[in-house]
Amino acid sequence: MLLFTLAIGFVMAMIDVTAVNTALGSISADLQVPLSGLVWVVDGYTLTFAAFLLAGGALADRIGARQTYQGGLLVFVAGSLACALAPSGSTLVAARLLQGTGAALFMPSSLSLLTHAAPDDAARTRMVGTWSALVGCAATIGPLVGGLLVHEFGWRSVFWINLPLGLAGIVLAQMLAPAPAAHRRPLSMLSHVLGVLTLAALSFLLIEGPVRGWISPSVAVAAISALLFAAVLVWRERAAAHPILPRALLDSSSFAAANFTGFLINFAVFGQIFLLSLFFQQAHGSNALETGMKILPMLAASTIGNFLSGRVIARTGTRPSLLGGLAVSAVMGAVLTRSGPHTPYLLMMAGVLVMYLAIGLAIPAMTTTVMQVAGKVHANIAAAALNANRQIGALVGVAAMGSILHAVGDWGWRLTLGFGAIGLAYAIACLLVHQHVRQHQRQSSTDPDATLQAGH
Known part of the structure; x- marks a missing residue:
């Protein structure tokens, strides 16, 4: 129940992101939103999410992680209500900005509360893997939930569903979540x-x-x-x-490499979701429900990878899991550049499934690496930094795919350029991990200096 409570915020956020992608066609038709406006609908949320994540981590240190988590959920619910009632595209984008602000508050707090709830590194690794799997499940069902809601009740229902979830999260956090003491770190x-x-x-x-x-x-x-x-x-x-990031973290090459890897992974993952969502709707003529069903398998593969990651990391450590997942994903990105509008769906999806299974194994290893390097003392700000970089990656990834769609009209070239950019991002991340992330020794995270030294 504690894991579910701490995952509820990110579960909402993931369902929201993936469900909104399946609703883009309906939003465009109903509110007369052009392609650039659709990019803003997706990236407006990501913009404030990324921009305020570090502030959310610092605020969690200053007033307490549980209070920040609950406050973030409340802001997210308010933003969802505004989205559901939006009369125009510009109003919808403004409401998405509010949603992103709420997500920026509850995201680092949830990982910090998880870190404080786990007694040792082994338990923390299992909990992070399970937490990632819950988030992955939300991402998996997001397209299906979004497609069903849009098909049966219209695109506004995608936002209405956040209200009961968010309110339940606030109540459950008050009942079950720990309340670690505030550190009163200066807020720049x-x-x-x-x-x-x-x-x-x-x-x-x-x-x-x-x-x-x-x-x-x-x-x-x-x-x-x-x-x-x-x-x-x-x-x-x-x-x-008093910089935003403590100097102990800034001096760790493992911390920097793992964070930039998070940027590149989200660049690829969210750029690909945006690309394929519009591909299925525009090139194949799929409606929202059909698009959700077509995207569902690749996100399910990522969830399976998340569930398997705990066992793989326990056997091999974080570095091999991270390197292997990124390397396989980079190779599959290169293979998928041969896809086109006439490529059979099952053939294209076979390559995408391998990519998402591999990256599903890599993401918990990346998250675990960052949290091990940070230790409990820097857990709030480290979680915020990681997720800020990941959200910036998502923002740039969606914008990059939008640029490709604007620049090239033929879907064959669009897929070639899009998958090429995705494969290149994974290849760069693999090189970064190979050069800068060493195998992390299992040490007690109550000794932040030793943990940081291992992270070097």
Whole structure:
């Protein structure tokens, strides 16, 4: 029950992401939203999710993880209500921004509460694997739930379902979740604001660039702004007495490599979901329910990988699981570049299933690596950093696939370029892990210095 309680927030978030992808066609038709608007519907949520995750982790340290988790659920429920009632595309995007803010609050808190509930590394590995599997199950049923809801009740029902789930999560957290003491770590508001501005400018650049033209004044201003805000953020973090990320984490190459691996994995996973959702709806003429059914097997394969990961990690350790999953996924990305609109569904899906089974094995190993390196002392901020990087990866992945769809009209070339980008992302992640992530020794996470040293 504790695992279910702590997974409920991310379960909602995952169902929401995958279900919304199956509803894109209905949203476009009902609210007259163009392709760039659909990208904003997906990425608007991801933008605030990524931008406020580190603030969510710091807030969990400052006021307590359980209170932050419950507050995030409440904000997410409010955003879902606004989405369900949205009268226009712009209003829907604004409500999605609110949803993302709520998710940014409850996501790092849930992993932190999980870390405090586990007595040792072995138990934590099993709990993280089970937690990931629950999240994976939510991702798996998301397209089916979304397709059924849209088919029977319309796209707004995708958001109505979050209300009972979110309220149940708030009550269960009060009853079952631990309440670790707050650390009162300083909250660097200026750095968080600079991060938000950087991501906002980057999002505008990636989403509007293909529509308005890469040399248009507004896009050029966004590009310059993103570089400027990012440079000031880096300078401030290097000079700050209390940076967003503790220096012990910044100095760990394993921590940096695992975080960037999270970025690349989500770039590939969410970019592929967006690409295939529109492919099935536009190239194959599938409705929302049919699209959900077609996407369901690949997410089920990822869930199976999550369930198997605990046993694989126990036998081989985190590094081999991470390397193997990424390597297989990179190879399958290269193979799938040969796909086209006339490729039989079963043949394409066979390659996709192998890729998602492999990446399902890799994701818990990546998460475990980050949390082991961080230890209990830095659990909140480490979880926030990992998920911020993953959400930024999802944002950039969806935007990149949107750029490909804008630039190329033929679905054969769209699939070739899309799967090529996905395979390249996995290959780069595999190289990073090979060079910077060593086999982590099983040490007590109550000794953060030893854990951080092992992470080097």
